[in-house]
Amino acid sequence: MRAAALLAILLATACGATANTAGDWKPRGDVRMIVPFAAGGGSDLAGRAIATALEKAQPGLKVTVENREGGSGAVGYSALLGKKGNGNYLLATENAILSLPLSGQVSFTRKDFTPVAKLAEDGGILVVKKDSPFKTCTDVINAARSGRVSVGMSGAFGVDNVIFTMIEQKTGVKFQRVPFESGGELVPAVLGGQIQVALLNPGEVIGQFKSGALRGLCVTTDKRYTYPEFADLPTAKEQQIDVSYVQFRGFLAPGGLDGRERAYWEQAAKGVTKTAEFQKWLKDNYLQQAELYGDDFGKYLEQLDTALAPVLKKPS
Structure with missing residues (x-):
């Protein structure tokens, strides 16, 4: 009986040591x-x-x-x-x-x-500067059917590229792509007229939306935003562009x-x-x-x- 009790203690100790070893890792330094x-x-x-x-x-x-x-x-x-x-x-x-x-x-x-x-x-919003002739995402598509529409992207293979490619595949249009390294570079590019359209996250454009410097055309989410600042923006699907991606x-x-x-x-x-x-x-x-x-x-x-x-x- 004493031997059995000792074995039980040893097994319990071993299991406890294993459990502690499995959970004792922490990063070393920063x-x-x-x-x-x-x-x-x-x-x-x-x-x-x-x-x-x-x-x-x-x-x-x-x-x-x-x-x-x-x-x-x-x-x-x-x-x-x-x-x-x-x-x-x-x-x-x-x-x-x-x-x-x-x-x-x-x-x-x-x-x-x-x-x-x-x-x-994080959803996307197609944006233009305040004096752009484009009022909707449908306007952008129609312009691309008959001429050149330049679109900016934060990375040549980022989410912007995915969404613009989806739009191209669904509508048959082709955009002129202008890649940038981040969304932070797209805002001044739109404002300065280097590109006509950009796809940006809400957090990247809220300041320009509030000032009126940029306008939204549509969002690429399944449903409209519930945030009041963007609640009036229709989805791409509402404008007969069958694309949604976050x-x-x-x-x-x-x-x-x-x-x-x-x-x-x-x-x-x-x-x-x-x-x-x-x-x-x-x-x-x-x-x-x-x-x-x-x-x-x-x-x-x-x-x-x-x-x-x-x-x-x-x-x-």
Whole structure:
């Protein structure tokens, strides 16, 4: 009996040691959050908001944001690719993680990274400057049928490219694309007449909307915004343009992490949406909270990847 009792104690001790070992990983020193686009755009705002919320959700955690722009996001993603197995690095991700590989411009895919969390969704608004002759998205399509319409994009393979490609496929028109590195560069480009139309997130244009410098033509969400500042804007579908697409906001870790590192970051991510800082970012930038973690986020990426494949075919 004494032997059986001793065995039970040893087994319990061993199980406890295993459980503690599985949950004792923490980042060593500062964590680096890579933002694969320039400062000032929606991706930069998202990365900084998530970094701040992570610090609030995990007392003692320090997250430093680093902009690694270039190649429509490829430079930043490639930087994370080189940190395989290093749990001290993160990346503020959005739809470029899928559109870049589908474009055939990079060698990596979503499978090379560790999906941590999808936290929010960000809709798009087609905007023009206040004195533009375009009053609706239908006006833009009609103009493109008979002439040149220049459209700006924050990255040649970003969400803007996806939406404009969808519009082209649905309507048969062709736009003249003018790529920029971030949404922050698109606003002055529209205001300065370098481009006629841009697709921007609400948070990127709210100041110009309030001042009257920019006007919205339609939104690319399934339903109209409930935010009063944008509630009057019709959807593209309401204007007989059968397109809807949103940009997700979240973060990845490098590939090759072990179970303890994955568990730490997924748990940390679940605390992000509970912070006042994150909720303020949602409200200030007119986003919708939309959460998926770990494997569920990975499945979402797989499904979206499949849906995007017909839109962004690799060059033959």
